[in-house]
Amino acid sequence: MSSLGRWTRRSRPLFTLYVPVMPFVLFALFPLYFMVVTSFKKNAELYDVNAVPFLIGRGVTFGHYELLSKETLFWSWFLNSLMVSLAATVISVVLGVLAAYPLARLKFPGATSFGVAIFVTYLVPPSLLFLPLSTVVARLGLSDSLWALVVTYPTFLVPFCTWLLMGYFRTVPKEIEECAMLDGCNRLQTMLRILLPVAVPGVICAALFAFTLSWNEFLYALVFVSPAELKTMTVGVFSELIRGDIYYWGGLMAGACIGSLPIVVAYVFFLDYYVSGLTAGAVK
């Protein structure tokens, strides 16, 4: 009786918690699993209506990855994405730190309205402004160059970084800064030497999110850059692996796998930063 009681007590969370959570986990992971499986499957099996689609039954192939490397500009797209994302991230984090500091700490005329402006631009979806922005990009002579993306990505990254960092800066006690000021540091020195080292987690979080958002960006990259060799990864895979009516599904999935990999790796290492960044926008 007592052992049965213990058993039911122990297995209760299994049925009320872990069993109900499973469908959610499956729903989240299945498409990603299927992406990986498809990318390693031979075409003969891929396009066999009777084959079980969930598993690889007739041997693993790297053919789709080969096709990607040899017959498309995949690695150029990868490199383009990397360069654009790194550049946009550096610019946005620097501008974000600079803007967040006075907004979080200093009193100056216009502070509130600039704070509101940052908040509003934070909420502006890229699909609201891509048409006029393409005109601006053309007038600046940046169409069909990666600079178009380096310049425009900060428009949604800077508000995000500023908003996130404001929250972090506010949690640092004012006193340590005042001590530094009394020792003769100016505002810039105080920020760089005192506040920034304390706010490192916030800066990492902002950088991670900025990189992820740039890496994942699709609309601006689709609109502002059209030469095949200058495309970013998200656009390249989508637009160059579908030729007319021919869909290279294996290649598409292989591209999606490699394209997601850097973000997934970063995510595995910095899960907690991602979680805190995700909730910062809404909860703080």
Add this chain to the structure above:
Amino acid sequence: MRLETLNDAAKPAVRGEAPARWLSRALFSDASAAYAFVAPAFFLLLFLVAYPFVLSLWFSLSDARVGETGNFVGLDNFRRLLGSSIFIQTLQNSMVFTAAALGLKTVLGMALALLLFRVARFKRLIRGAVLLPFIVPTALSTLVWWWMFEPLYSVVNWTLKSLHIVNKDIPWLSDPYLAMFTVVLVNTWRGLPFFAITILAGLVAIPRELYEAAESDGAGPVSRFWHITVPLLKPVLGVVILFSAIFTLADFNIVYILTKGGPMNMTHLFATYSFALGLQSGQISQGAAVSLFLFPILLIVVFTQLRMVRRATTYE
């Protein structure tokens, strides 16, 4: 103050640099330092957000085409849009899409958050897995959904047929109503982690004592949920829903990749229709007018959120 005089007395040699110091004080006085720090971000947003926005307003009031500035035509574009059946369809699609996706994400997100809150074993693993769809590039993950709903080799159809639930292929992306269902499903898949994790953060912030007190008063789990959890989660829920409302309504990637707005314009949203008009047929003026329909909703969200933030701070 005392420290400063001490400092000055201790370093008489520095006195010779007084003018330089005065200059740096003036330069780095709080207000001027603040403006200097804020300036780069300010000018970036001025030239690449505010100016394009004004340009967008001008486009929508003109007959501009790609490469031409165009002439002022008043509200012609809007009048023409409201008389066009495709635009009315887009308006209707947007409402259906946003309402359905937000509803699903809220209900499922709440359920998932309540479950995640109690998960103790494999906590990081489960949370990490559930969050993944939000991190993976949408443009790439939507490709796999496309493949999963491919007309001939759809894994979904294969499963349904193998289980004898249906006996012929379901046209997920070529039937107008099913296509809407599919884009809503993919949007839900991608957005659910954001809801779940944010609601979870809200749940964690609710003081345990309230539940203990209610429990000792004899309140069951259901009444605790409705009388403690829901009211205390309201602010977080409000922010999440409003925030997601903008980005769901403005969705481009999922619809563009899965259906391009079809079949028969039944899944066009503002973003994809504005793209089709402005870039594919070169009617920038009409395209800008379509995308501007996102703006009022943006304003409503901003106002409500700011009011909520203010109420929260005065409450403290």
